[in-house]
Amino acid sequence: MAKSGQHGGNVLQMAHKFGVDPRMVLDFSANINPMGLPDSLKSALIENIDCLEHYPDIDYTELNQSLAQHVGCQTEWVLPGNGATELIFLWVHYFRPKTALLVEPSFGEYRRALERYECQIQSFDLKEQSGFTLDESLLDALSADLDCLFLCTPNNPTGLMPSRSLLEAVIDKCRALHIALFIDESFIDFLPNHRGCSKLLDGNPHLYVLRSMTKFYAMPGLRLGYLLSSNQLLLDTIREQREPWTINAFAALSAQVVLSDDDYTEATHSWLGEQQAYLYQALSEFSTLEVFKPSANYLFFKLNIADFDLQSALMKQQILIRHCANYPGLNQQFYRVAIKSEVDNKRLIEALKECLPNG
Ligand SMILES: Cc1ncc(COP(=O)(O)O)c(C=O)c1O
Structure with a gap:
């Protein structure tokens, strides 16, 4: 625990x-949006209270479609989860990296998930002297013996966002070295005009982008996050083997409502x-x-x-x-x-x- x-x-x-x-x-x-739960969602939950009498759609077809439409990717590239946290643990469970590089300080659940599977963890330390900024030296730390790299953009707790050019260089180098790149964008919706990395999924099956609905839509108790990747093989395996119905019916209907609440x-x-x-x-x-x-x-x-x-x-x-x-x-x-x-x-x-x- x-x-x-x-x-x-x-x-x-x-x-x-x-x-x-x-x-x-x-x-x-x-770090929860103080505007609270969107009114549109409150009304939708009340209007749809009866949906709790049924199991949610086991395939979450409508939920996947709403999320795919929101980020502009194929529906098959979306894997929703019971919060982003569930997806961190699911991904580690199914990918089973033997070696991982963590940029630290950062969100602690990557390390906890990796430690559960006795992964060998290396740390890339952000330096106080350089204001905890992520720079090109990360590229030198990437080597072919790594199975995966975790990045949090913007980073928690430092709040810093790496430059677009650095992110693209990291994606390219990870692809060349066959390193799976797990980018956590749980806070990215707060950055107006952000692009995130979801538009780079095509042709980069080593890239996994994690999003959370928790922070921006002030719904930590509802539990909804999603993972995006064009590695359909891995996503299909997870879909086939994970426990059924881990996303509750309210969470499943929430995406469509809040994502259209401009x-x-x-x-x-x-x-x-x-x-x-x-x-x-x-x-x-x-x-x-x-x-x-x-x-x-x-x-x-x-x-x-x-x-x-x-x-x-x-x-x-x-x-x-x-x-x-x-x-x-x-x-x-x-x-x-x-x-x-x-x-x-x-x-x-x-x-x-x-x-x-x-x-
Ligand atoms: C960087 C980061 N990723 C993921 C999460 C987990 O979010 P969720 O509530 O969707 O599980 C958090 C929660 O604090 C976080 O800070």
């Missing part, structure tokens, strides 16, 4: 630990455009914080005071932030906060002024 400190969003456990009422905690630790997408981009700039600026004004430029709906920063537990200090004000001490390559001085509503972001800044020395 995942330990409670491994992810953001553990409000209950953290409130218990700090002796505060969980209902009073303002959660900056989970108002929600526009409103989200407009909120984020404003609040990302505000929070980045406001945090950067603290002399004790080193803030990394964000690309998505969260901010990553370093507290330049040793031995100061900022998470505990903020919990005293009923604000929960994510400490990043359990990420490889980071320590207790690194933190990540979600970008929330204007009111909540201002409350975070006020709380920081109170608890940081020389705030």
Whole structure:
């Protein structure tokens, strides 16, 4: 079981630990769109409550079609999952890499999935001195003895997005060396005009693109993610052998509804455009914080005071932030906060002024 400190969003456990009422905690630790579940989805769930009386379509035909249409790829290239997390574990289970390269710090579930199958894991360390930026040196680290490479774009927790040219060079080099490339785009919908890598699937069967509906559509409890690849052989094997009905009927109907909700997408981009700039600026004004430029709906920063537990200090004000001490390559001085509503972001800044020395 995942330990409670491994992810953001553990409000209950953290409130218990700090002796505060969980209902009073303002959660900056989970990177969920503060606009909440789209109204279009709420109505659709209520209208379709009766669908819970039936098993979902075992082939998820309509769901696959909606997702394929959204990304503009063939329906056969789509594999939906019970959250993106299920697909990380499914992919590792069926691909069974013996050697893997992880760019770290990054999302911890790649490592957990690989360790389950005793894969030999190498780490490509992002360097603090270069602002945790991914650069061409990754290309030199790719060698034919690797079975796979995991990349998170934009990266969690650093929030950085590699350049398009670097991504394309990595895809080309992985193809040449027969390295499977697993790119996690769980946060990419937050980047307006993003292209992602789904348009590069054709002719690149070594490429696997992971998407999640959790963050952008604020539906972590519904559980829906999808994997895209033109490696039909592997996808067919997974389809044939996986457990049936792992995606519930509500999740299955949600894609069609939310993906056509353009108002929600526009409103989200407009909120984020404003609040990302505000929070980045406001945090950067603290002399004790080193803030990394964000690309998505969260901010990553370093507290330049040793031995100061900022998470505990903020919990005293009923604000929960994510400490990043359990990420490889980071320590207790690194933190990540979600970008929330204007009111909540201002409350975070006020709380920081109170608890940081020389705030
Ligand atoms: C980078 C990244 N990928 C995947 C996931 C898992 O998302 P899901 O809720 O769809 O399983 C997360 C969740 O935090 C994440 O940060």
